[in-house]
Amino acid sequence: MTRSATTPRPDAAPETAKTVSTGLIIVVLAFCGTLVSLQQTLVLPLLPDFPNILNTSSENASWLVTITLLTGAVGTPIVSRLADMFGKRLMLVVCLVSVIIGSALGSISDSLMLVIVARGLTGIGTSLVPVGISIMRDHLPSDRVGSGVALMSATLGIGGAVGMPLAGVIYQNFDWQALFLVSGGFAVVMLVLVMLVVPESTVKTKGRFDYTGAVLLSIALTCFLLAVSKAGTWGFMDRKTVSLLVIAALVLCAWVPLQLRQGQPLVDIRTSLRRTVLLTNTASVLIGLAMFANFLTSAQQVQMPAETGYGFGLSVIETGLVMLPSGILMVAMSPVAAWLIRVHGPRIVLIGGAVVMALGFVLRAFLHGSVLEVMVASGITSLGTALAFAAMPTLIMRSVPITETASANGLNTLVRALGTSSASAMVAAIFAAMSMDGMPAVPRWEAYQLVFWIGAAASLIGALIAAFIARPQTIAEALRVPGEVVATERHEVKRPEAENEVVVGGVVTDERDRPIKQAVVTVLQTDGRHVDWGRTDNAGRYTLALPSAGRYLVVVSADGWGPMSGLEDLGDADLDQIRMNRRLLLTGHITDHGDPLPQVMLSLIRHSGEYVATTHADTEGGYEIGLPPPGRYVLTVVDHPTGRTRSRAVQIGSTSATLDLDIVTGIPRPRRQPTEDVPVR
Template sequence: MSLQQTMVVPLPAFQQLLGVTADDVSWLVTATLLTSAVATPIVAKLADMFGKRLMMLVCIMLMTAGSIVAALGGDFATMVAGRSLQGFSSALIPVGISIMRDELPREKVSSAIALMSATLGIGGALGLPLGGILYQQAGWAAVFWLSAAVGVAILAAVLAVVSESDVMTRGRFDFLGAVMLSVILTALLLAISKGGTWGWGSERTILLFVLTVVGLALWIPYSLRVSQPLVDLRTSARRPVLLTNIASVLVGFALFANMLLSTQQLQLPVASGHGFGLDPVVAGLAMIPSGLAMVVFSPVSGAMINRYGGKATLIAGSAIMAAGYIGRVFVSDSVAAIIVGSTVVSVGSAVAYAAMPSLIMANVPITETASANGLNALLRAIGTSSSSAAVAAVLAGVTVTVGGVEYPALAAFQNVFWLAALGSLAACAVVWFVPRFQHEPAPEGVPADTAALAVTQAGNSAESVVHGKVLHSGGQPIAHAVVTVMKTSGEPVDWSRANNDGEFSLALPGPDEYLVVANADGWMPTSKVVRFTGTERDARIRLTQRLTVTGWVLRGGTALPGALIALSSHTGEYIASTRTNDAGSYELRLPPVGRYVVTVVEPDTQFTQSRKLVLTAESTVVNFDLVGASRETLL
């Protein structure tokens, strides 16, 4: 996938070859970016629903088909179409990470994720010189034929080696949500990637940003309302997931600046005063050490995750990136200094990129690992796109003229290094607030904040998915109930949030006794120790007792029927009302935790009495006796 992103970058000859403008030829990169952004969350969700191996095969076939189309087409439109299909390869990353979680023993998962993340660096670094060498030696079509050949080889290997995971959910795919999100992402990324060319104040750019905002304003409430959304915003809003995703945007921003600035600085003419005059192929070759460093440090990243946890590892990686960029601000006067600085940043990015999936998977249901990692990958892509736009804007805005030719000034490179360093430090600050996962006992050698991930990886080969429904005593489903499964020794296994129809899915590692806890807003939780034999596929969980505000209204010790009970928030909003029955009792559903005012109105005299309440997630009894009430309590 990373090869697809960079192989055409050092080929400006495409502009002359195809007879198009510099703006037009940039679509060879933009088309892949747009397809990647749109395809990643959709393919990842389909992988969770219908099979990870299946969607991996689909992505490889589309990528291979795109390579063949681009190689055979020979004209600009066909090449853009082929590059668009190549963008489907980006979905291989979150799907592949999810497959590794399903297939590998727990002690191998962190290192495997780290190695896969490292291939992003080596692939991106190799793509720069490889594209140029192929073009010079065998023509432009060889660039795409190589991608096609690799695609065919990987397709055969996946068919032969990778088995389909049993961890799949069932349900309906959110087609409308997918269309809405695709429009939003296309508008946003077009505005970011083309804003510098079209003008940030141009009508097209502004309209695209407006479309993005309007689309989000429609898509977010829709996704919260629909039964099975493409992106589960409730899970994504959980503090560990939300903060990790924010950090991913910042790390993606910082990482991409490294490759862009390094190659440009190496290719600038010596006459500029701070360039080295290397051709694109040689400049690309100079970036290979930084890509190799990511692979070399991948086992270190895995070991750090296992020993110190995903949170500490992500902070460490971001800090190393910041240190590398700050060093590049002051030392960039030789090719060696640029290579060393770029390598330090790459080491930090290898450590950080390895930690992100671990933090995500430790805090989402097992049956949603692909879609959750897909969203994380998408946000990293938004970060890299923003980085590209920021780099272009700064380099174009801070220039120096030498011999009548305008070049980016050294200060422009330093300014971007500072921006990338600030982005990395901001990622450290964000991740600092990711809560640590706590439970006892933790698996030996596994830190608290990754213990949940480690436990769920035990016995992956025997995992079975159990589907079920959460119902109330009347047999109706309870939307958004949360079902948690633990071993009887206390280790977490999995959790799931029910959809609007009360349906949930859980992945259990094998036959055993499990503690099942179900909870929903407004209901008393229920729990039970259940023996799972490995043959169960459907479960029914019933929540039978609502959480309520109840009480009696008396007058002189006698029940008062027909009295009005009104509940309002402490800020004045109406919440609910009811009347007492013949026995003088009343019942209201428990509202969310907070401060409230409950008021009673006597039916005959209209006398009133109010009382302040601080409600918790427990049923509450509030009794009234109107003896002594007077009209002085009336407004």
């Protein structure tokens, strides 16, 4: 078993707190989030002019937005996984360097291809958000984690609001390439601040990077996002669109089984299928769709000509100023969102945020007589977005192993990106299908109303999905951030402050020292409160993060094995190799008219037909088969000398079982054997 060096947390280590202000860490990471949203919106006002600037077509110019979406979506899960493995600050630096190189290239390029490459490099910066949120969990005092996560989520809104008027001002007074100089300069400042302010985390999961999984996921995401983003231009039933979607589906069908077989997958499918993680990510797609639909329709509605009956003919700069209050509101709501999460829990805040978003969309369908009405209705939707976006990372981090927070947040960021890209395609398709007569570039008001009702429906469905997220019921299920006041269904409980967060690791094997993969090792406080958990890889290795050295309850479980538990002193001394020594078995005797029938063959298959195991009885007719996962099975006995066979249905549970069977009468006599916990050592 290996163990990393002890890492002090800032809320308990005076020397660290004196060196780096936790408030400064929050500000620096929040500005990283602002940089991400700024990169995504900075070129939007110039899209109509880029065909003339770069001497190309409008379709080719749209790649300046598409490529950023693609590289951001593809890079996020990869960078997030690397952050968990090799260091979160290191990957922040990598992302910022990529933005700087892309900005420098864009500032000196005047050809379409080079500018597309430049925008692709800047798109890698999207990973700054999930990695930054994970750094907050590792380094901030426990009472500041919620407010830090909420603020970083909110900066996505203000960056988008500032990007449009800023781009307009720069373009009107300077050359278009100055846009890249401004974003690159911002990235340089952030790189310096990250190097000076943000400490490196030692909460790492060493191992082998899943290159095959990364390549397959990149192909699938590229095909899917390319089809979605270009469907408005190509057509949803175009051969290219359909082909890309089919390729994405086929690659995903190969990728998912690969991830399930990998000991250290790029994306832990098993963890992602846990109830809270799965439902949060599903709701994130819908809420991401609603958020971006609100942003797109707000910006376009106020720019539409007044002759349309609903537009106000505002310029790009005026449009940005109109949207700026919504971005500021999102930032102002961040401490409120953090407080609500502490008091009521992230599940309630996610539901409430989604409901507020739906209310904002309903108001948008009726309030459109003035710019102020549009601002108010759009602002209410943005307020709900701030609440929902603050709650989602919190739910994710409290439902995954501590050593996998970056990759889990990366997946959540990815699914939100899928929602935003779907919103862009949806809005484009609706506006194109419901344009005014003789004005194909101008949608009718009914098109906006349809988008508003779709946004309201998506928000409400997201709230409904969030309602099924598991609620904490007991202290043992209380949330995991040390020192935080946690809302449960019955009362609040304050977790003890962590003094020295440490990372411990070990290996789980059988009696013959063969590794047991996909075993689950869980650590709890001695009073039953949950600390962390981890799943072993194909070599039987696991990694856990603990708030401090001390005595903990360790529980180990694996399919086909009896669970083990024990009280262990962790953090100051190595944890011995955990040997699981009680294999769960299906056993029994085969008889012939009551007499033992030796050497017969037995085969076990699932009720649905999948093969499980084959064995032979001993000289006394006895047999044993490793207990498969619970379910319905068929046990078949074959006596080759006489050609006789007999099959019986078997219902397997989670404990060892005995089934005696007579090959002539076929009478089964099942017996259940109780199991006991065995100490870890």
